[in-house]
Amino acid sequence: MYRTHHCGELNASHINQTVTLSGWVHKSRDKGFVAWVDLRDRYGITQLVFDADRTDKNLMESARGLGREFVIQVTGTVIERASKNPNIPTGEIEILATALTVLNTAKVPPFTIEDETDGGEELRMKYRYLDLRRNPVKNKLIFRHKVVQEVRNYLSSKEFIEVETPYLIKSTPEGARDFVVPSRMNEGQFYALPQSPQTFKQLLMVGGMDKYFQIVKCFRDEDLRADRQPEFTQIDCEMAFVEQEDILNAFEGLTRHLLKTIKGVEVDAFPRISYDEAMRTYGNDKPDIRFGMKFGELNAIAQHKDFNVFNKAALVVGIAVPGGNKYSRKDIDKLIDWVKRPQIGALGMVYVRCNEDGSYKSSVDKFYDQDDLAKWAKATNAKAGDLICVLSGKTNEVRAQLSALRMELAGRLNLRNPKEFAPLWVTDFPLLEWDEDTQSYHAMHHPFTAPKSEQISLLNSDPAAVKADAYDLVLNGNEIGGGSIRIHDKTTQALMFRHLGFTEEESKSQFGFLMNAFEYGAPPHGGIAFGLDRLVAILGGQETIRDFIAFPKNNSGRDVMIDAPAPIDKAQLDELGLKTK
């Protein structure tokens, strides 16, 4: 037995007990007559003491030979500490060592194993096994475990059944790119890794499983944007005999449960807004509603006043920045530069200072009088002391620009409190979205999403106007989940594939099994999937997911610790009937 206790549990109640601990040498101090070692394990830190009066001389020497991160086993007596440390649970005691075994030595780690380390990202990833010893990383993984346990226990208590779906499935070129797996037993053929278990969970509904969930890895071979991983984890859920309302209620329940048990936060019924309203009010389909700064559309009041920039714009829209009137001219110029950066792309910005005395001062005073500006203030809900920022241009572009400005300013104003949680349902997403690259419509959610039944007839005349029973769950400005009611009859599914540009042959070869299944009594069904990595990060009050993943890949899809991917033997390729170019 390597230990009687772990390094986080001993306190005054254990004084005079003989104990054995094992762990890592976190730190040591040597004052000549006395040497202290901080012994660390997953559970905490316990101070060991070796002193010339009470400790055997050889033992004292051994203690002095210990390096950082050595793995040791120590036996000793729990004694009261002279100078207590109230900041750690074991701060009342220390261990007067009577025996010491070095279980393993350690080279000097390439970065410090401290909460604030001197190691850069690349180094930390290469030595991830050392990085994991640091509290911030370790605690995030333990936090993730707790979230996942709560999810499973909650869904199980609601009669959801976790069913494992296969990882070796079939490639479907629609959507993102698949990772493929060559089959040796079926030469020239390939499996694909699932981008999600979408069709399988629908088949489980056809199979009568009624309520399904799975916490499951999914794979997408995309060019990686920052903070995206080629493999990621999804809480994947599906229910039969449900309408949208049933699903929103079920997963609002899950999310409320998580907020309560994990964060101790009680949230009322989640607000809901339509996709159109979200775009109009926040310029964004995943608005952060922890703060206001809602959009005020100004077309009706700001156009036709000789200001040509606005007159020729499809949309003139502003937000009120709380307390923004205190910004200097220089501050505002910087803000204008910020929105003109290529990443944002605005051509300029009009602003209105809302003075404390109720008067207004704008950058377009030549065109607008105090009455006009008062109307702008009303539309943007600006108060005395605020600054109104107005952008104009093409509708989608200007909304995206103003949304970026809104988020940036909220960040600067500390309005994005990581301890506050503001969930929001966004509903009624468009069924299709126009893709400029391919000059065709794509499914906004996926090809299995049901159009609103009363709008199916619009598919031919005005495809972009067709809305779907599709919804996203947004938390603090991040999409944490998304889903839809699915098509459950072959005719509608075939219609949908046709509108997405599939030939009949293509839809049959790729999704024939699903369309066949729909002919044998498919129930109405729908579902949702949560991005677990993101959900856990947001619950943890963080914006980046990487440290909530034990062994993440870098932006080139590489695992720099194990050095993968890597070339494989020619013999392996031969067995698979493959050649590299």
Added chain:
Amino acid sequence: MYRTHHCGELNASHINQTVTLSGWVHKSRDKGFVAWVDLRDRYGITQLVFDADRTDKNLMESARGLGREFVIQVTGTVIERASKNPNIPTGEIEILATALTVLNTAKVPPFTIEDETDGGEELRMKYRYLDLRRNPVKNKLIFRHKVVQEVRNYLSSKEFIEVETPYLIKSTPEGARDFVVPSRMNEGQFYALPQSPQTFKQLLMVGGMDKYFQIVKCFRDEDLRADRQPEFTQIDCEMAFVEQEDILNAFEGLTRHLLKTIKGVEVDAFPRISYDEAMRTYGNDKPDIRFGMKFGELNAIAQHKDFNVFNKAALVVGIAVPGGNKYSRKDIDKLIDWVKRPQIGALGMVYVRCNEDGSYKSSVDKFYDQDDLAKWAKATNAKAGDLICVLSGKTNEVRAQLSALRMELAGRLNLRNPKEFAPLWVTDFPLLEWDEDTQSYHAMHHPFTAPKSEQISLLNSDPAAVKADAYDLVLNGNEIGGGSIRIHDKTTQALMFRHLGFTEEESKSQFGFLMNAFEYGAPPHGGIAFGLDRLVAILGGQETIRDFIAFPKNNSGRDVMIDAPAPIDKAQLDELGLKTK
């Protein structure tokens, strides 16, 4: 809302309530004036009644038009049933229908949706979504879910942390064959799918995670034997600062918890035997100990008696078949034919009848007298009325043959009671095993298993004699788990790789990250992995795993439902820089 209740919950307490149910038409009977429909969902079956006196005429007509597996929604009043069915929870009531909506029609299913179906294996797999509607399959998946929930909750309560390890890792040709995944972003390079998260869980121990588990898919590209799957699920566990004893106790705890909560069976401390003893006593390293029929080695008493077959054999060994003396001469001849089948491969079988009067009658009376045979009876623990079966030959071969005979006879004698659970630890496995094909030693468990420290010196002189701190958990004759104490220092790991025939370069390129990690303070550690598919099947009292997997593959590794693997587009291959031959 599609339903107010599900089909398994209504009983006498709901009489007179108006309810809405949804589900599948399981069966219908039409007696002219009255028609009944059994409505089925995941939760049960509820009887609907339509009768000419009380039901609207059009509704009656609609009910008559319902086909098997139609999906319908019905509203009606709960009434008391005239002839109650005590076999189902809803057997006291029926629903007098007042409204009926067909939610989806169904073609006639290719096999009956009944507990005992007329569908063959291949057909059931092709239409797995229909097969899942059958109770035996559905219940096995729900059972699996319950087992998995218990595993997770138990391990979590013991401070194990579930950590997800990556699926896109690095190919290591050692061991079974990897499935590989070509990387598009790193052309000419490949990921591999994990055969197990072995090295990652060890790195988590180096990283201080202390207690890890994960329920995780693993992948092996092997020629499939019956009841093997290319993707399978493992309960993967690892602990730091532990000796073998700690691990056995921890996972005996888990297994006992499962037996108690899932099966209601209380099991005492699990017996333990060494690998050598298991081979000697049962001819098998995963003995079924629900019954006796232990091996009796007869070399000392049966050799040197002019019976040349025995004299030239390395091993003469027998078992006593309880009550076997009642077998006719013909029965015994059949048994001899059975052991001589090529699958078993024995050259013959000697037998001894143990008569009720205490005398013996053997097939080798010419060579052995009653005293000799009495000694055989003692060695095999045979009693009056038993039959002793004796095989001889090369040690390993004859043990395997007699073990097969023991299992076969136990099956015929109904000694393998699926409701009885007899777990067993087998310990002290050899570190290495000789591979005839490659004429070299392979790791019996895996290359990370620690040799018993006092035996390391034998590695050069007598490698086959070196034992490891490796153990299997056996349940009812199946290995359900296996693990070991791991090597945690670079020197021993390098030594091990050398003995397994790795060049220094190979071990560095494949496992350099692990050997490096060992230099930065690796703690002593060890673990175990359970085959979940098998564990669930055995707990479910079944020998085959296939119906405990929602969407299994066939023996050619194909998913016949979705028809995968399949050829992929040339464009996809081009992007990956690959050509098929």
